[in-house]
Amino acid sequence: MDILLIIIVILSTPIILSGIRIAKEYRRAVVFRLGRYHSTRGPGLYYMIPLIETANMIDIRTNTVAIEQQEAITKDSVTVKINAVLWYRVADPENAIVRVADYQQAVYQIAQTSLRNIIGQHNLDEVLKERDKINDTLEEIVDRVTAGWGVKVEMVEMRDVEIPESMQRAMAREAEAVRERRARIIKAEAELEASQKLAEAARQIAANPTSLELRRMQMISEIGTENNTTTIVMMPSEFVNMARSFSEALSHQTSHTQKSSTLQ
DSSP states (O other): OHHHHHHHHHHHHHHHHTTEEEEOTTEEEEEEETTEEEEEEOSEEEEOOTTTEEEEEEEOSOEEEEEEEEEEEOTTSOEEEEEEEEEEEESOHHHHHHSOSOHHHHHHHHHHHHHHHHHTTSOHHHHHHOHHHHHHHHHHHHHHHHGGGTEEEEEEEEEEEEOOHHHHHHHHHHHHHHHHHHHHHHHHHHHHHHHHHHHHHHHHHHHOHHHHHHHHHHHHHHHHTSOOSOOOOOOOHHHHHHHHHHHHHHHHHHHHHHHHHHHO
16 A cells, blocks of 8 residues: 555656746746636746646737838828838736737737728828827727737837839929928018118108218219229219319419419
């Protein structure tokens, strides 16, 4: 009897010890007892009843999935090619095993489908200019679907948007036209401001004739500093008459002086 007990102990010891398991910090064991879900165990040391319990290991770290390039049609009927990156993690190991056959493939497929659908709801300009908004919407859609599978979507980011070459040329022409229009508007505004300043200066000069003469003399001075061979100066009639009168008076005085000298 003792020998039989010893034999039983010897044979059962490896079986009993085989139930000892160790799960790393980032792994969880989803345990099934006789085919039914029983518990989620780990991290660290845990025990499984041999031949009665089985386990599926789940990695709860954040996973990165590159969504291959998708061809989609925008709301304004432009064909674009887009790829994206998805970050997710398993928040509920039980649902990730029980409710979906392959949660990784399921998350990838729903991200692909949602990406094409959301591009079809936006115009090309919105896809190019509002990426952050589209990323947030896409993340919300995918996360709402995968929540029932125990998967939490942390972030979705569109990486590249490829548009047809003909559309690229059209956009380049449009951007050039916008820049040209902006330049013309700036030039027109500058000319308007300059005309307003000139009109104000003209009103001030008209109110004070002395300012007009000072401005005329300033112009003459500016012209004199340049390397001009001929300079034509337009003098006011008042200046000419005054100079003529002065010259006649000076000539008359000189003639009278000469006569006085002769008489003496």
